[in-house]
Amino acid sequence: MQKTSPTAPRPRRDPSSSDVRRWRQYLADERAEAAIYRALASRREGEERDILLGLAEAEGRHEAHWRTLLGEKAGRPVAPSLRSQLLGFLARHFGSVFVLALAQRAESRSPYADDPFATPAMAADERIHEEVVRGLAIRGRTRLSGTFRAAVFGANDGLVSNLSLVAGMAASGVGGHVVLLSGVAGLLAGALSMGAGEFISVRSQRELLSASRPTQITLTAAPDLDLTQNELVLVYKARGMSQQAAEHRAAERLGHFACDCDPSLSLHPEKEETEDEHEAIGSAWGAALSSFCFFASGAIVPIIPFLFGMIGVPALIVAGVLVGLALLGTGAVVGLLAGASPLTRALRQLGIGFGAAAVTYILGWVFGATVG
Structure with a gap:
């Protein structure tokens, strides 16, 4: 054919x-x-x-x-x-x-x-x-996933959690100033919690990496080792080398062994590490500050109408519209980063955010009616 x-x-x-x-x-x-x-x-x-x-x-x-x-x-x-x-x-x-x-x-x-x-x-x-x-x-x-993940999801957390808080408080029938104070308290509490959590996470990661990184003790202790026992072999085996590779590397380190064996067993000499841990995984304070700001930038949106003196249902409607637009934006960004449909991800984000707010609104209304 x-x-x-x-x-x-x-x-x-x-x-x-x-x-x-x-x-x-x-x-x-x-x-x-x-x-x-x-x-x-x-x-x-x-x-x-x-x-x-x-x-x-x-x-x-x-x-x-x-x-x-x-x-x-x-x-x-x-x-x-x-x-x-x-x-x-x-x-x-x-x-x-x-x-x-x-x-x-x-x-x-x-x-x-x-x-x-x-x-x-x-x-x-x-x-x-x-x-x-x-x-x-x-x-x-x-290259960007770490930064955008922190920015998008930090802001999204602030949007959803504070809208839910404001909606629940407003539905309970309390005054507008109480709703505003609750929103501000939720902003500060959430942002501080996010910042503190990120600080602990990054600091713990740095400490874990520091504890896991091999030391350079082999550079100074090798000359005084007992050659018949050769504890240095155990060091390299503990680092994951095979018995043959560990023996070959130890002999090279001690400087008394040369052979025509497999050249792949000859590894590069150990060097002092000069990489700055702050460059590798970031500063704990920097991560904490960015998380605080990302959360706060989202959490302030639901209380904007209350800051301008609006109260009751009109304030909640304006807050919902503002948060809805922000959720659509963060959802679209997530969709773009994932190579998926921005519209689908935006609508999903909107549905989740408004669903959480609706639940707290109903609970606030029930609580207010019961107390009243």
Whole structure:
């Protein structure tokens, strides 16, 4: 059976006016996507830059395909899709991991697999592009995940917990000033708790790493060891080496053994570690302060209407709207970082936050009615 060339078009019908319009849109989008990758490449160096330029080159080949099909019907350039325009703006002005996350989703929705005028190679390109962009996005997510995790989830905790507190207090029938004081107390208590917890977590991690890191005692104690007993072998075996590798390393350290055995057993000499623990895992005080600020930034949102003198149901409605917008934002960020649908994650975040607030509102109302 004769194979079809991956660069050859699929068997197809004669183009219609709607086909021409679609091709012109494809042409505009391919141009825009190539420009996006070039803009991102201008903000990268080394391997990542080369990968992005390779993607731009591939989009250029796709652009040439549609330009050839259109011929004289190409006409004046049409505007790319709104998604491509947004990605282009973000790539030119920010060049962040969010652009790659959105580009990953755009590549996954390529219509070429079902378009009879696109070649099989073009459809395969788009599937591969999704994986390439996913790999680049993973690098960015890895670099930013710690910071964004603390920021997004710290703020989200503040939003949900303080909205729930304010809703429960308001439903119980207490005065507006009591609701406001409760909200402020919840902000401070939660932020301090988050800060203290992060401080303890980071400090404990540093102490654990310090206790687990091998010391350099072998550098000073080796000359005085009993060569017939060779306790140094036990040191290296305890660090995970095999018996053969431990004996070889101990002999090298003691300086009285040379052989023609497996060269992979010859390890690099031990060196004093100079890495700053603050650089490796961060400062405990810095982590505590950032957690305090992230939580407080979310927790202040539900009490904003009460700070401006609003009370009762109108204040709760305004607080709910403000918190809802913030939850949609944090949910969308989580979705982008996860390479998933921002809308789905935003709605999920909104549902969870409002669900928690609704439960405390009902409990507050029941408690207020019972006491009253």
